[in-house]
Amino acid sequence: MRAWIIAVGIMVASGAAFAQTPAQDKLKAIQADPAALKQAIEAGHKASFFCVNCHGDSGISKIPEVPNLAGQNPAYLLEQIRKFGSGERKDQFMQGLIKVLKDDERIQIALFFGSQAVPPSKADPVQVARGKELFTKLCVRCHGESAHGDATIPRLAGQQIPYVVTSVTRYRDGTGIRNNQLMAIATSTLKNEDIKAIANYLTQLP
Ligand code: HEC
Ligand code: HEC
Structure with a gap:
């Protein structure tokens, strides 16, 4: 309980968990408009042609160290893309790749992967x-x-x-x-x- 109260305090104090950027506002506006959303997902499918080499065709990765992006919340994906771009999150592959994406492509890709289904895997x-x-x-x-x-x-x-x-x-x-x-x-x-x-x-x- 105590750690939880401290955690909320940090979240409120720093606001570091999430950056409410113009790109996030644009993402939200697209999500609220079914026709725009459909179009963005299609564009995201095309724009992610390189990403799928590692993250898998529909965002289900076949490489163990590479995360699934399928079914992930688009706002979270967009925020992580921003963090790789700014260097707040570090990964040798991701940091370079993200730099070539335009703002609209980032949003479209986040919406495409977020819209894909996630089949559960086997476990012990x-x-x-x-x-x-x-x-x-x-x-x-x-x-x-x-x-x-x-x-x-x-x-x-x-x-x-x-x-x-x-x-x-x-x-x-x-x-x-x-x-x-x-x-x-x-x-x-x-x-x-x-x-x-x-x-x-x-x-x-x-
Ligand atoms: C107080 C809230 C909070 C609690 C409790 C919490 N998490 Fe998280 N977790 C977050 C946030 C916020 C992020 C995103 C952080 C970032 O952007 O790096 C996150 C990120 C993650 C990620 C990274 C996922 C990804 O796709 O990269 C994993 C894995 C994770 N948490 C697992 C756990 C596990 C396991 C526990 C319990 C032991 C846990 N979390 C408890 C808030 C929490
Ligand atoms: C060479 C392989 C490779 C390619 C290509 C690649 N990624 Fe990644 N991606 C990774 C790895 C590895 C990670 C995990 C990094 C880590 O451990 O933090 C990652 C993580 C991510 C995350 C964070 C997911 C989470 O759950 O937090 C996002 C978002 C992402 N990639 C998007 C993309 C996009 C968009 C593209 C195409 C422009 C792309 N990736 C291309 C290897 C790749």
């Missing part, structure tokens, strides 16, 4: 049971019961096990590759086995 049943317990205790209050997230919190349901393990470990250890105070607090008590169990639970969620 023993790990799933333990992971469910931990997730319910430590993560549900932000990521949601079904782990579908929202505009500021990523979807975790159906995500790749190795990607979840790598990401959570980085937040916990504060490696500087990806910093978020809310996630650092939420993961500080996790052991490596706990992280593996949670990742198994998440990957098999629809």
